[in-house]
Amino acid sequence: MDERTQRFIEKMGLLSEADGMPRIAGRVFALLFITSEPMSLEEIATRLEVSRASVSTDARRLAQMGLLERVSRPGDRRDFYRLAPDGIRHSLESRIRTMRRFHDLLDEARQLETADPVVERRLAEWDDAHRLLVDVYMDVVAKLGAVGGRK
Amino acid sequence: MPTTTDSLAPSTPDVVERMGLLWELDGLPRIAGRIIGHLLLQPDPQSLQAIADALGVSKASVSMDARRLERLGLVERIGRPGDRRDYYAIADDMLARGLAMRLESVRRLHEALRTARAIPDNAPAVRRRLDLFERVHAHAVRAIEELLEQLRPGAAADLTLTTGRP
Numbered sequence: 001m002d003e004r005t006q007r008f009i010e011k012m013g014l015l016s017e018a019d020g021m022p023r024i025a026g027r028v029f030a031l032l033f034i035t036s037e038p039m040s041l042e043e044i045a046t047r048l049e050v051s052r053a054s055v056s057t058d059a060r061r062l063a064q065m066g067l068l069e070r071v072s073r074p075g076d077r078r079d080f081y082r083l084a085p086d087g088i089r090h091s092l093e094s095r096i097r098t099m100r101r102f103h104d105l106l107d108e109a110r111q112l113e114t115a116d117p118v119v120e121r122r123l124a125e126w127d128d129a130h131r132l133l134v135d136v137y138m139d140v141v142a143k144l145g146a147v148g149g150r151k
Numbered sequence: 152m153p154t155t156t157d158s159l160a161p162s163t164p165d166v167v168e169r170m171g172l173l174w175e176l177d178g179l180p181r182i183a184g185r186i187i188g189h190l191l192l193q194p195d196p197q198s199l200q201a202i203a204d205a206l207g208v209s210k211a212s213v214s215m216d217a218r219r220l221e222r223l224g225l226v227e228r229i230g231r232p233g234d235r236r237d238y239y240a241i242a243d244d245m246l247a248r249g250l251a252m253r254l255e256s257v258r259r260l261h262e263a264l265r266t267a268r269a270i271p272d273n274a275p276a277v278r279r280r281l282d283l284f285e286r287v288h289a290h291a292v293r294a295i296e297e298l299l300e301q302l303r304p305g306a307a308a309d310l311t312l313t314t315g316r317p
Binding site: 004092118 | 162163166193246259269277294
């Protein structure tokens with residue numbers, strides 16, 4: 001594998017780890033990101049020099065997250081994967097869902113009987129900041145729509 | 152037997168627990184997220200023992216994760232005169248720190264995408280994909296930087312804040 005390709009794949013693996021995902025998931029995503037044709041699990045495993053079993057688990061997880069798409073080929077029983085056409089939107093939307101859950105949790109925290117003004121002010125500040133952050137992500141998703149519509 | 156569904160009102164342990172799960176999605180150990188949840192709801196600094204008791208975990212594991220959170224700048228360690236114990240509280244600029252962490256991770260992704268651009272013989276479909284991802288991430292970086300500036304002027308350019316390293 002080309003050295004720059006390898007560097008990109010390893011970087012994405014580390015970033016995936018920093019996001020609480022397995023390193024292999026990031027590497028699988030990166031490999032398919034720079035591949036335009038669907039790839040079989042066997043081929044992905046060979047290219048990444050890992051077992052087919054671990055690729056299979058992580059590819060399925062990435063497909064569930066909407067980042068990859070599983071495709072099949074007529075006359076071929078193997079599973080192929082490729083980048084989901086709307087992968088970036090799905091990843092942003094999943095980020096927004098997580099932030100909304102956090103937001104709901106802060107709302108619940110404010111209903112607790114800890115009437116302490118220090119805690120109350122802190123929760124209100126967090127609430128405001130998260131609302132703004134959700135707005136930022138919504139705006140990015142909206143921009144994405146505009147970009148997609150222009151082609 | 153009483154169950155949590157007896158009441159629809161949220162309970163403190165429940166909120167703390169779910170806070171732990173959400174921070175886990177951001178790559179923090181679950182106990183670290185629960186420590187943040189617990190401290191968030193306390194007006195005063197808490198001793199390691201008090202945190203361990205509240206979360207029902209060992210003091211050793213609280214101690215390890217509290218230090219990790221301190222290194223990230225999310226919580227603050229506080230000493231008290233005449234008391235040898237360590238106390239912890241939510242850091243004053245935790246919000247800015249948290250946002251800076253998010254910014255850093257988007258910036259790193261943006262950087263990784265630039266590495267991909269250097270790969271020879273990228274297919275046209277891959278180049279288009281790269282263009283789109285780069286544009287979106289550049290926009291996200293700018294927007295989060297603006298938000299951070301709003302929250303704490305000068306923060307976006309403050310590398311100490313965004314890398315978590317002094």
